[in-house]
Amino acid sequence: MEQHSPSIRAQAVALMRQGAPNRLVAEHLNIPRGTVGWWRSEDRKARGERYEQPTDCPNCTGREFDEIAYAYLLGLYLGDGHIVSKTKQHHLSIFCNATQTGLIAAAEEAMRKVMPLPNVSQRHKTGCVEVKSYTRHWTCMFPQHGPGKKHERPIVLEPWQQGIVDAHPWEFVRGLIHSDGCRITNWTTRIVAGEPKRYEYPRYFFTNVSDDIRRLFTDTLEKLGIEWTHCTRNGNPYNISVAKKAHVALLDTHVGPKY
Structure with a gap:
């Protein structure tokens, strides 16, 4: 690993403490982003600071969100959706027919409108595209998540979810039929x-x-x-x-x- 002078590290840490993201610090000082990430982690440990992944989860932050997109996404989730929530792996997946490119785009757009911050990607399989959004907070937005298959456990909407469905019933129906x-x-x-x-x-x-x-x-x-x-x-x-x-x-x- 390339060694960097203490002054470069000090400059990097100072920039990070001012709120600069790793990418900008790495570009400004012409050093690898991985090195900046390591220095940030070590600086947090030295200060006893616990890192919390930033989130724009509506349920956790109380912010307003796109309820029309959510009604559609709720329908997709109840049909062909799945949430993985493990210690180091958290994501919402919507499975789409690979030939239905409009549906794939609509699923991705709905995820981004409900929670813009998490990374969204596509995983291509034989005849299928898995649209994935990575954050543990999808379990906050879809409390129907649980162990086992959806048809093996009760599926009941929370009052706030039912309120959204009542306000945007066509979007909910569209999501269910599209899934x-x-x-x-x-x-x-x-x-x-x-x-x-x-x-x-x-x-x-x-x-x-x-x-x-x-x-x-x-x-x-x-x-x-x-x-x-x-x-x-x-x-x-x-x-x-x-x-x-x-x-x-x-x-x-x-x-x-x-x-």
Whole structure:
């Protein structure tokens, strides 16, 4: 490791104590950023200072945040989201189809709007993109996090979350459908003037194993005046269908297909 004079180290420490970030100190003194980080850590230890990662968590700081983006992100999290919260690893992940670049961008944008400070990245896997935001404070924003799978534990919104969903129900529905839903075109045949005629009609599906998450979805649909039905497949009542023409049109206006 390259040795630096005590005067250079003293200058670096002085700048850091004035609030300069590691990058600027390293550039100003033409020394490696890793060296600056080490000196900062040693200076904190010498002063008995405990480092706290800066956060812009709305729940911890009380700051205002983008509730529209949060309602959408809540829907994504309840559908295809996952939080890792370990001693040295904390992040929120939203899993997206790799071909749906619009969804990937929307998930990343929602994360940044709710908490701009944490780093956001994408991890590409076979047929899938994992959008990740790194901070332990996502558990503050999503208290539904817990051990095991979501359908194996109760999922109940906190009053402040329900207030956001009530204020922005379409964004919540959009997030749920963009995660665990789809828009498809069904068809059927009818006899017209003695001849079979094919009819096509669009419908929306939402599929989730959790009874609680499906109930959150259907409760919100009902508040919006959207009629829905259960659609049992292979004996499993995990599918919610919206097929009435006028209500599909409303979903087209406010949700639309994933892309």
